[in-house]
Amino acid sequence: MAATPSNEVPNTFFSIQQSKVKNLGRFVEQKYPGARILDQDHDDGFIEVKIRHEGIEKILIFTEGKRWIRTIWEVRRNRLPKNVISGVKRAGLAYENIDDNDNMIVDNPQGRFYAVQIDRDNYEPIFLMSRQGAIVRKINHDDWNDGRWIDDGEDHFDEGDDEWNHLDRHHPRGHDSDGEWDEEDGHWDDGEDRFDEGDDEWDDLHGERED
The missing domain is CATH 3.10.450 (Nuclear Transport Factor 2; Chain: A,)
Incomplete structure (x- = not known):
């Protein structure tokens, strides 16, 4: 809910x-x-x-x-910043495990983030990630509710999920909670360097990938 x-x-x-x-x-x-x-x-x-x-x-x-x-708007997988893609890989997932169409750029009072839709078998969380590629929240798709989610400070994703436990044991993980919020630069510092617009909207855009 x-x-x-x-x-x-x-x-x-x-x-x-x-x-x-x-x-x-x-x-x-x-x-x-x-x-x-x-x-x-x-x-x-x-x-x-x-x-x-x-x-x-x-x-x-x-x-x-x-x-x-x-504020949210769609971003295709190939437009995600390199740091975000690297953060997904550090979590033990592949580039192909990022959904091609259902990712979002997220502006909020704390800065810019990315809502990355993961799609691997029955494992389909949304990773809220900083520009630097830190996974700062993992959210169930239903809880995200097309961006209407309100943060209560709790991680409601089922950490007992077999798929996630499997990744924990066999792959290095990203810095889900390490680091701290950098007030001056306006980003989460981990120490490392709903709206369905459809394909036509993005075909008209010729900008470079966000870095």
Whole structure:
């Protein structure tokens, strides 16, 4: 079951914005200059604002109290940063175990992250990863709920999963919880260097992979 937003603002790594947004349109304009608002909707207890920004459709997700949780948009596997792909490999998985289409770039009050959909047999978690490739959360697909997940500070992924235990025993793992948040640089420092847009949207883009 997906987490339900509440009036309590969790003090966690993926905590939502502390202050309420007085004007959603102005917030969009300030955060994503030049963006055009396409739609606004209430869904499952959240406010969602769909925008087009720099040629890409993005979804801003807010609590009903107008606190910004995150912005998400799709990124194909071959557009993921090299550090993120390396982090998946350090977790004992292959490049081919990353879903080609169902990955997300995630902006939130703490910075930029990547929601990477893993697909290996019956093992299908979502890894929330930093730009540096650290796995900072593992989330069940249902809990992620197309980006509507609220972080309560707990890792709800079933660590007793046979597949994950198998990987633990036979492969080196990434730094799931090692390191610390770098306030100055705005990223998780581990010491190492829902919206279905479809294929057409990405075929029109010619940018380089994010680094």
